[in-house]
Amino acid sequence: MPGTAISALAEELVRVVGKKYVLSTPSSLALYECDAETMDVARPDLVVLPRSTLEVQRVVELANKFSVPFTARGAATGLSGGATTIYGGLSIVLTRMNRILSIDPKDMVAQAEAGVTNLAVSHAAAPYGLYFAPDPSSQSASTIGGNLAENSGGPHTLKYGMTVHHVLSTKVVLPDGSLTVFGGRAKDKISLDLLGLMVGSEGTLGIATEASVRLLPKSRFVETMLAYFPSVATGGQAVSDIVAHGVVPAAMEMIDSVTLNAVEDYLHMGLNRAAGCLLVVELDGPSESIHVQRQIVELVAKENAALSLNWAKDEKERALIWKARKTSFGALGRIAPHGYVLDGVIPRSKLKEAIERIAEIGEKHKLTIANVYHAGDGNLHPCLLYHRENEDEVQRVMLAGRQILELCVDLGGTLSGEHGIGIEKVHEMPMAFSAHDLEAMTWIKKAFDPRSICNPGKIIPQLKSCGESGMRPLLRHKLLTGC
Ligand SMILES: Cc1cc2nc3c(=O)[nH]c(=O)nc-3n(C[C@H](O)[C@H](O)[C@H](O)COP(=O)(O)OP(=O)(O)OC[C@H]3O[C@@H](n4cnc5c(N)ncnc54)[C@H](O)[C@@H]3O)c2cc1C
Incomplete structure (x- = not known):
């Protein structure tokens, strides 16, 4: 980026x-x-x-004026490099x-700015007995804008769905600085689903500044079980069998x-170190139905x-079980300073096979x-x-x-369940999408962002060579493409 353009832009941004x-x-x-x-x-x-939608608009207009690419950033908990400014x-x-x-308990709707954390929405709704269902493990830090993008x-997606199932509308600053709103509070199926397009677009089609x-x-009734199994294969089979018996746990x-x-x-909570895996099953709903489901889960x-199984006796025990699950990635920092978390998806019935083949890949490459x-x-999050x-x-x-992602696609799954493509899986997109699919994505990107100024280089693989693309040198590109 020419230094003069950056200095001039900085002056106007101030x-x-x-x-x-x-x-x-x-x-x-x-x-x-x-x-x-x-x-x-x-x-x-x-x-x-910026502090307001108007300021975001002015900032984006200035980026256009100086032809400087821009990338929205929430709490930067993203796991696919989506907020990384690969073009500076x-x-x-x-x-x-x-x-x-606002919190509207009658219509059961919250309206928040994009930088509000996921958990803050549930905290604000709690006095009304309400909560925001999508619950990424990063929910105390990650923002509504990032969740939407x-x-x-999260763990409760199994029963309650992803963010897209819970967003009613969003205010968006488009890549040229103009303002629009996608969706609305009332049910609306009479136009193109631009809200659906925006959710999951990883900041490549515009910047969300507010969402309802x-x-x-x-x-009122929640039961949480912690069980140990001799191996991930037996635990995985139990998971398949629970759903095959008609039980859809909350998590x-x-x-x-x-x-x-x-x-x-x-x-130091007394987990069984000798077990091959730990399974958490959470049931919620009317107490009679939970009672029946609990019996089925235990039987399966x-x-x-199962080596042993216990149901949380109270809220304190339940919170501890979830703490064990939600601190998993952080705890792994004790083994090695860096962890590359994958996010492939496979049909549930293939869990056992996937687990065994991932272990083989680890052994082949001498990796933990x-x-x-x-x-x-x-x-899966290997x-x-x-x-x-x-x-x-x-x-x-x-x-x-790369081989694990190939395996997921091979088993009938796909590259990402929730972390997105970003820059991390951009080279793998052709594994899951045909040239026609990718071309259709490019058309959509061009319709929103003809200047390719809004979070460029994400999701859609580019055919340009490293030299001409202007992209900053990335370790991933160097190792995968040699330039
Ligand atoms: C320990 C840990 C656990 C995690 N667990 C989960 C999990 O259980 N489930 C899950 O889905 N994810 C999980 N994640 C990934 C991550 O937390 C989510 O992707 C989250 O939604 C990112 O939010 P953020 O505010 O940090 O966004 P960022 O990382 O800042 O940005 C993510 C992407 O969104 C875009 N973006 C950000 N804000 C906006 C906006 N206002 N408008 C348009 N685009 C925007 C950025 O450009 C970028 O492409 C986890 C991450 C960590 C570190």
Whole structure:
């Protein structure tokens, strides 16, 4: 990016948001060079933190004026490099837009700015007995804008669906700076589903500045079980069998022995270190129905050689079980400083086969792979542990990651269940999509963003060579393409 354009842009941005909220020193920019996918690092030329939709509009207009690419950024918990500014340019950080605008308990709707955290919405709705159902494990930090852009899910997606099922409307600043609203509070099926298009578009079609989301009543009856199995294969079979018996739990989450031991090292909560895997099953709904489902779950667990099973006696025990699951990735930091978390999806019935073949891939590449599964919906999170300084190990991690994604597609699944494509899986898109599919995606991108200025280089693979693309040198590209 020419230095003169950046300096001129910085001057004008200061007039819009104030000096304090335009960052340009190398040390301040360093904090914004990646998201939670730390393999791909590219520093922005400038960071700007607007406080209102109007300021976001002015910022985007200025980016257009100076032909500087821009990328929206929430809490940067993304795991596919979506918020990483791979062409440099402007990082537009929305975390100052953190106001909850309204909670309407009658219509069960919350309206919030894009930088509000997921959990803050549920906290604001709690006095009315309501909550926001999508619950990514990052929910205390990740923002509504990021959730919407990634179409995030969570442990309770199995029963309650993804973010797309809970967003009613969103205010969007389009790539040219104009403002629009997709969706509405009333049911509307009379036009193109532009809201559906926006959700999951990873910040490539515009910047969401506000959203109205559906709230659900909290279930009065919840039962949470923690069970141990001798192996992930037996635990995985239990998961398949529970659903095959007609039970749809609110959540069914599994962690393998590597993860289980890391969590126990961290929390000291008395987990069974000798078990092959730990399975959490949560049931909710009317008490009579839970009672029947509980019997089926216990029966199936025993049929699949469960080593032991316990139901949480109270809210405190239930919270502890969830703490074990939700701190899994953090706990893995005790084993290696870096972890590459994959997000492939497979049909639930293929869980056992997938687990066995992922272990083979790990052995072949001499890598430790820890596994965390949203087992109920076949969403796998193998975490490949590595040291970033060890280039040989990084290369093996990437090769193994690619083979695991190939395996997911091969088993009838796909590349991502919830973390998105970003830059991380852009090279793998042709595994899952034909040239025609990718061309159709390109048309949509061009219709919204003809100048390719809004979060360029994400999701859709580009055919340009490294030299002509202007993309910052990324370790991933270097290792996969040799340039
Ligand atoms: C420990 C951990 C656990 C996680 N668990 C889950 C999980 O259970 N389920 C799950 O789905 N994900 C999970 N994630 C991934 C991540 O938290 C989600 O993708 C989350 O929605 C990202 O939100 P964010 O605010 O951090 O967005 P960012 O990381 O800042 O951005 C993500 C993408 O959204 C775009 N974006 C951000 N804000 C906007 C906006 N206002 N308008 C348009 N585009 C925008 C960015 O450009 C980028 O492409 C986890 C991550 C971590 C680190």
